[in-house]
Amino acid sequence: MKTANYKNQYIKLDTFARQGWQRLYDDGKRGLLSCHQCGSPVRLYLGITEEPYFRHHAANGTNCSDADIIEADTISDIQEEGFIEHNGFRIPKSRTVGIKESPLAYKGAQSLIASRQFTPPLSVTPDTVNKYIQKLSNSGISFDRNQEEAVISDSGPLLILAGAGSGKTRVLTARTAYMLEEKQVSPDSLMLVTFTAKAAAEMKNRLTRYPEMDQGRVSRIVAGTFHSIFYRILTFHNRGMWSGERLLKKDWMREQILKEGGRELGFDDKEFAYDLALQQIGLWKNSMILPGKVKSETPWEEKAALLYKHYEDSKSRQSLFDFDDMLLGCHRLFTENPKLLEQYQNRFGHFLIDEFQDINKVQYELIKMLSAKTNNVCAVGDDDQSIYAFRGSDPSYLLQFREEFKGTKVVILDQNYRSPHEIVETANIIIKDNTARHKKEMKAGFQLGYSPVVFYPYDEEEEATMIVTDIQERIEKGASPGDFAILFRTNTGGRAIFERLASSSIPFRLDQDSESFYERFMVKGMLAYFRLSLDEDDTEALKNIMPSLFLKPSVYRDVQAESILKDCSILAALSQVKTGFAFQEQKLKKLAAVVKKLADMSPSAAIECVEKDLGFQDFIKKRGSEGNKMDKGSDDIRDLKVAARNFATLSDFLDHADHMKKMNSEIKKLSKAFQEAVTLSTIHRSKGLEYQTVYVIGAVEGSLPHDFALDSQRNGDPAPLEEERRLLYVAVTRAKERLFLSVPLNRRGRKANVSRFLSKLKKATV
Numbered sequence: 174m175k176t177a178n179y180k181n182q183y184i185k186l187d188t189f190a191r192q193g194w195q196r197l198y199d200d201g202k203r204g205l206l207s208c209h210q211c212g213s214p215v216r217l218y219l220g221i222t223e224e225p226y227f228r229h230h231a232a233n234g235t236n237c238s239d240a241d242i243i244e245a246d247t248i249s250d251i252q253e254e255g256f257i258e259h260n261g262f263r264i265p266k267s268r269t270v271g272i273k274e275s276p277l278a279y280k281g282a283q284s285l286i287a288s289r290q291f292t293p294p295l296s297v298t299p300d301t302v303n304k305y306i307q308k309l310s311n312s313g314i315s316f317d318r319n320q321e322e323a324v325i326s327d328s329g330p331l332l333i334l335a336g337a338g339s340g341k342t343r344v345l346t347a348r349t350a351y352m353l354e355e356k357q358v359s360p361d362s363l364m365l366v367t368f369t370a371k372a373a374a375e376m377k378n379r380l381t382r383y384p385e386m387d388q389g390r391v392s393r394i395v396a397g398t399f400h401s402i403f404y405r406i407l408t409f410h411n412r413g414m415w416s417g418e419r420l421l422k423k424d425w426m427r428e429q430i431l432k433e434g435g436r437e438l439g440f441d442d443k444e445f446a447y448d449l450a451l452q453q454i455g456l457w458k459n460s461m462i463l464p465g466k467v468k469s470e471t472p473w474e475e476k477a478a479l480l481y482k483h484y485e486d487s488k489s490r491q492s493l494f495d496f497d498d499m500l501l502g503c504h505r506l507f508t509e510n511p512k513l514l515e516q517y518q519n520r521f522g523h524f525l526i527d528e529f530q531d532i533n534k535v536q537y538e539l540i541k542m543l544s545a546k547t548n549n550v551c552a553v554g555d556d557d558q559s560i561y562a563f564r565g566s567d568p569s570y571l572l573q574f575r576e577e578f579k580g581t582k583v584v585i586l587d588q589n590y591r592s593p594h595e596i597v598e599t600a601n602i603i604i605k606d607n608t609a610r611h612k613k614e615m616k617a618g619f620q621l622g623y624s625p626v627v628f629y630p631y632d633e634e635e636e637a638t639m640i641v642t643d644i645q646e647r648i649e650k651g652a653s654p655g656d657f658a659i660l661f662r663t664n665t666g667g668r669a670i671f672e673r674l675a676s677s678s679i680p681f682r683l684d685q686d687s688e689s690f691y692e693r694f695m696v697k698g699m700l701a702y703f704r705l706s707l708d709e710d711d712t713e714a715l716k717n718i719m720p721s722l723f724l725k726p727s728v729y730r731d732v733q734a735e736s737i738l739k740d741c742s743i744l745a746a747l748s749q750v751k752t753g754f755a756f757q758e759q760k761l762k763k764l765a766a767v768v769k770k771l772a773d774m775s776p777s778a779a780i781e782c783v784e785k786d787l788g789f790q791d792f793i794k795k796r797g798s799e800g801n802k803m804d805k806g807s808d809d810i811r812d813l814k815v816a817a818r819n820f821a822t823l824s825d826f827l828d829h830a831d832h833m834k835k836m837n838s839e840i841k842k843l844s845k846a847f848q849e850a851v852t853l854s855t856i857h858r859s860k861g862l863e864y865q866t867v868y869v870i871g872a873v874e875g876s877l878p879h880d881f882a883l884d885s886q887r888n889g890d891p892a893p894l895e896e897e898r899r900l901l902y903v904a905v906t907r908a909k910e911r912l913f914l915s916v917p918l919n920r921r922g923r924k925a926n927v928s929r930f931l932s933k934l935k936k937a938t939v
């Protein structure tokens with residue numbers, strides 16, 4: 174049905190302005206749409222698999238001849254008895270709630286004593302090898318020819334170039350088992366390095382299920398992340414200096430030191446992107462660029478470099494350390510103590526390293542040092558999945574492995590066991606255009622007949638609605654929430670989808686470090702004007718508008734004092750406060766009247782007004798892109814405008830913003846407990862994981878590839894653009910069955926262009 178009554182008017186969907194569809198959808202949920210035939214309520218369907226149309230709700234029991242019925246609008250409608258309420262959320266009853274957190278591993282320091290001497294592996298006959306492979310096969314662990322070669326290859330440098338879904342984990346685990354079982358390698362001499370602690374635990378767990386493998390032997394393998402392994406070495410040699418109490422565990426602890434430095438150096442607390450400075454410092458440290466050796470390329474980097482120096486000095490004064498220091502500290506320990514290094518070289522005879530494409534300089538140097546005597550390094554990686562350059566990861570270590578480790582044997586795993594042909598082909602086409610890579614083409618082992626779908630929502634809001642509708646439909650047909658992942662380029666890219674999911678009853682989980690969009694600096698600053706217009710005594714709002722008025726922090730106290738002395742509101746006092754600058758005082762005098770006017774405007778009009786009449790545009794121009802190349806403040810205001818369109822009054826919009834802030838922290842708390850939930854994640858965080866159905870949102874220029882990569886390319890550096898392509902490749906290869914790529918026609922209120930990465934895909938669109 175393509176027609177309906179809307180606010181007492183007859184409307185046709187085909188002629189109704191497209192940008193208003195999301196509004197129709199929301200108003201339908203509020204009961205403002207009705208059937209033009211029978212008068213009962215209808216709603217707008219906005220999904221992926223069918224064209225939009227108006228449909229009746231089953232609860233209305235309509236006999237209307239024009240009826241398309243919504244059988245169940247939410248999963249809770251059909252599975253009511255299967256859920257329990259928890260803090261306002263529905264969690265499926267059968268799921269257990271509980272998490273095991275793995276503490277930083279320094280307990281077992283003794284197990285890393287350097288002095289143990291490793292014994293060379295036994296040589297084995299082809300017959301023994303065949304028997305072993307057969308034994309594994311009998312236990313249900315089978316291999317293709319290349320995988321088998323990777324498992325049984327002799328000692329010496331081995332490079333396993335493994336495509337996505339090609340069974341890296343299976344091969345690494347089996348190779349470890351083979352070395353222990355058949356080659357009689359001592360578990361103490363094996364170092365198995367994984368990207369996450371979870372991956373190491375999973376591999377050890379799988380090992381225990383191998384024939385004749387006992388728990389005791391498996392637990393003696395030195396397995397973990399680079400950080401956990403090298404930290405154990407450090408604590409063994411100097412427990413006092415590296416005691417856990419001295420570790421700056423949390424970002425906020427490190428940021429606090431940076432902010433102290435910032436204050437000493439005269440940076441503004443609110444405006445400098447300390448989180449990014451922290452990231453930048455990490456990159457320098459992982460690349461072994463010490464303070465004083467930084468070559469800054471931008472004024473922002475200059476500031477970050479000053480902070481870096483201050484940060485390092487402050488840490489050593491207080492005898493504190495951070496995670497990056499664990500690796501640098503170990504490197505220093507070995508460099509300064511060649512004898513100790515030699516003991517460790519004698520101790521570790523074999524290195525197995527997963528995700529080698531994301532290794533950074535200090536990690537690489539450590540492995541080179543430790544393996545110098547034997548060269549027994551087995552590196553497993555996929556250069557097409559290297560996505561951590563911003564942290565100092567460098568795929569060239571993988572690409573140059575053969576030159577660095579003489580006599581390297583290379584095995585290529587190109588059979589994808591995870592995804593059907595349709596998805597594997599899509600991934601191949603996408604990644605082919607990268608130039609800095611080992612040429613390889615993945616092959617799929619099966620076909621499902623579902624082509625990846627490219628769909629074209631009007632904007633971010635409609636994109637979110639269509640995806641959530643699609644998930645609801647699939648859950649109604651028997652899928653489980655855990656089957657789905659919605660992936661986006663940067664944290665702010667998930668705003669609309671978060672909001673739509675938060676107002677549905679679908680359980681979903683969120684990255685722990687994703688802050689609420691409404692907590693972002695520029696957004697908070699803009700909303701503070703709205704708050705002040707509704708409550709002229711809102712001191713928190715006063716604090717938050719001060720940066721955009723370029724007022725010094727001390728003015729805050731002056732305004733409060735003025736308000737008490739003159740017995741007037743904070744807003745009135747702000748208008749009269751003396752700042753010592755005639756131009757600024759003039760501006761403030763006009764401010765109160767404009768702020769008062771905002772209260773009667775729609776949120777969209779109010780944003781325009783603050784931008785134009787209160788100088789917020791100047792603020793955005795000056796500070797909107799400061800320091801933050803991924804999520805710019807200026808873009809945040811564009812996103813805010815898109816969100817604002819859904820609300821008629823400031824108070825509704827502010828209520829929504831406050832509600833979303835609460836939901837963000839609530840969902841993060843619950844995320845750990847949910848066993849079965851839709852995953853909402855950045856692409857980075859999805860690495861190594863797999864889902865039945867994957868939605869990649871914002872496949873448009875500026876988002877994926879990100880603007881900063883496009884800028885770099887214009888300035889002659891194509892490397893970031895290649896990393897963006899790898900990001901899409903990682904996202905696409907997470908899908909086990911179905912893949913949806915969303916290309917919104919508009920993004921941030923402007924016309925958007927389809928991502929260049931999709932240009933060679935055959936069109937399968939809706």
Ligand SMILES: Nc1ncnc2c1ncn2[C@@H]1O[C@H](COP(=O)(O)OP(=O)(O)OP(=O)(O)O)[C@@H](O)[C@H]1O
Pocket residue numbers: 315316317320335336337338339340341342343555558589590591860861862906
């Ligand atoms: N020889 C095989 N036969 C059948 N299934 C296999 C085989 N090898 C691997 N698999 C299965 O393929 C899937 C992908 O394997 P795995 O997760 O180890 O891939 P990966 O290379 O680590 O992927 P990615 O790098 O994309 O995260 C798993 O479900 C695994 O059990």
